[in-house]
Amino acid sequence: MTPLADPWPAPRPSAPVERVVSLPGSKSLTNRALVLAALADAPSVVRRPLRSRDTLLMAAGLSAMGVGVVDEGDDWRVTPAALTSDAEVDCGLAGTVMRFVPPVAGLSSGTIAFDGDPHMRQRPVGEVLSALAGLGVDIDDGGRGSLPFVVRGAGSVRGGTVVIDASASSQFISALLLAGARYDTGVDVRHDGKPVPSLPHIEMTVAMLRARGVEVDDSDPNRWAVAPGPITATDEAIEPDLSNAAPFVALAATTGGAITIRDWPRSTTQPGDELRDVLTRMGCDVALDDAGLTVRGSGALHGVDLDLHDIGELTPAIAALCALADSPSHLRGVGHIRHHETDRLAALATELGNLGADVTEHPDGLSIRPASLRGGVFRTYADHRMAHAGVIIGSAVEGVLVEDIATTSKTFPDFAGAWLDLTGTDLAGQ
Numbered sequence: 464m465t466p467l468a469d470p471w472p473a474p475r476p477s478a479p480v481e482r483v484v485s486l487p488g489s490k491s492l493t494n495r496a497l498v499l500a501a502l503a504d505a506p507s508v509v510r511r512p513l514r515s516r517d518t519l520l521m522a523a524g525l526s527a528m529g530v531g532v533v534d535e536g537d538d539w540r541v542t543p544a545a546l547t548s549d550a551e552v553d554c555g556l557a558g559t560v561m562r563f564v565p566p567v568a569g570l571s572s573g574t575i576a577f578d579g580d581p582h583m584r585q586r587p588v589g590e591v592l593s594a595l596a597g598l599g600v601d602i603d604d605g606g607r608g609s610l611p612f613v614v615r616g617a618g619s620v621r622g623g624t625v626v627i628d629a630s631a632s633s634q635f636i637s638a639l640l641l642a643g644a645r646y647d648t649g650v651d652v653r654h655d656g657k658p659v660p661s662l663p664h665i666e667m668t669v670a671m672l673r674a675r676g677v678e679v680d681d682s683d684p685n686r687w688a689v690a691p692g693p694i695t696a697t698d699e700a701i702e703p704d705l706s707n708a709a710p711f712v713a714l715a716a717t718t719g720g721a722i723t724i725r726d727w728p729r730s731t732t733q734p735g736d737e738l739r740d741v742l743t744r745m746g747c748d749v750a751l752d753d754a755g756l757t758v759r760g761s762g763a764l765h766g767v768d769l770d771l772h773d774i775g776e777l778t779p780a781i782a783a784l785c786a787l788a789d790s791p792s793h794l795r796g797v798g799h800i801r802h803h804e805t806d807r808l809a810a811l812a813t814e815l816g817n818l819g820a821d822v823t824e825h826p827d828g829l830s831i832r833p834a835s836l837r838g839g840v841f842r843t844y845a846d847h848r849m850a851h852a853g854v855i856i857g858s859a860v861e862g863v864l865v866e867d868i869a870t871t872s873k874t875f876p877d878f879a880g881a882w883l884d885l886t887g888t889d890l891a892g893q
């Protein structure tokens with residue numbers, strides 16, 4: 464791979480881009496599949512998993528605790544084992560590793576030490592740790608409620624009812640549900656606080672548990688009860704990552720071209736599927752058929768007034784499109800994304816603003832009005848989705864330089880290569 468310039472000149476295609484694209488697997492589905500396979504009653508096969516920093520860290524963390532994760536060509540074979548090893552788990556900047564693995568570590572008889580990237584120590588996890596302590600797990604976090612912390616497993620977890628405030632992240636709930644069937648009495652998780660964000664991601668968790676024979680009662684709002692019992696091993700293919708589709712379909716909108724994403728599922732629990740609705744509202748033609756999802760730019764791009772509470776991870780890409788739109792936008796309901804890879808509202812307001820966008824930052828969102836944009840450096844704050852926002856702007860504005868494009872490796876191997884290929888840019892010229 465050609466070394467990447469930093470900051471990286473974002474390609475600006477000279478003609479509408481018309482291409483068919485295959486995308487890597489979903490981060491959220493891959494990391495849930497790995498955790499559930501690790502706790503299952505027999506070996507599982509995870510077909511076409513995402514292999515990126517977040518999922519490799521998940522595989523490494525589970526392996527360090529004793530689980531067998533073996534490459535089989537395109538697939539991973541995951542063999543559950545008695546979790547007896549002491550281990551160190553590097554969470555990197557992966558929320559799914561920091562939140563989903565501690566409830567598994569409680570089932571181990573080893574001592575499991577967790578740490579991650581510097582910014583990961585700022586991201587919230589205390590509600591998961593105090594819930595686990597309430598379920599009988601020995602946790603040492605020095606009273607901080609954040610990384611670094613140690614889980615001293617006793618080989619089993621009593622389980623029971625916990626009340627948590629999951630308004631900062633849906634992952635707190637998914638974490639407890641994923642391991643809960645393996646607790647002696649299961650787990651009954653109740654949320655008490657402001658509304659839980661990213662509810663579709665909890666629905667994804669519930670659907671994957673049910674697909675493995677686990678009984679989940681989610682009939683009451685803000686309560687999820689997982690009955691104790693086995694998790695059935697599966698052989699399952701991972702869908703393409705629909706959230707990572709955002710910059711690719713955005714390219715159809717910004718260049719007036721047409722992008723088809725192959726293998727877009729007809730029915731899915733991935734919140735990225737909402738892109739179909741968002742892009743339609745912004746003025747694109749969107750069609751889902753046997754070829755995949757085709758987004759066709761109409762030449763015009765309109766502002767939108769959207770509550771993104773359920774689909775917060777799409778905010779950076781949508782905000783970038785709004786900055787290129789011909790009418791004002793209001794993006795609301797996403798105060799929680801200040802706890803993502805960076806404070807995404809502050810980062811977007813700053814970086815879009817530096818390129819001339821007219822952005823007002825609110826406690827829970829952004830207002831973006833039409834303005835004439837210019838080139839310059841777009842900083843990414845180690846956030847893959849900030850990089851996606853940068854390349855979207857760069858596809859429409861001359862001279863945008865995206866800092867640390869390699870940060871996209873969190874959820875997308877060789878994103879820069881895929882983007883250069885798509886935009887028809889000469890690699891040697893970069």
Ligand SMILES: O=C(O)C1=C[C@@H](OP(=O)(O)O)[C@@H](O)[C@H](O)C1
Nearest residue numbers: 491632633634660661664775776
């Ligand atoms: O469970 C998951 O796989 C995810 C849940 C969401 O987290 P939050 O609820 O913290 O927004 C989402 O933003 C993240 O990218 C992935």
Ligand SMILES: C=C(OP(=O)(O)O)C(=O)O
Nearest residue numbers: 556557558559776803804
């Ligand atoms: C919020 C995100 O990631 P994480 O799983 O690290 O929370 C994201 O990918 O947008």
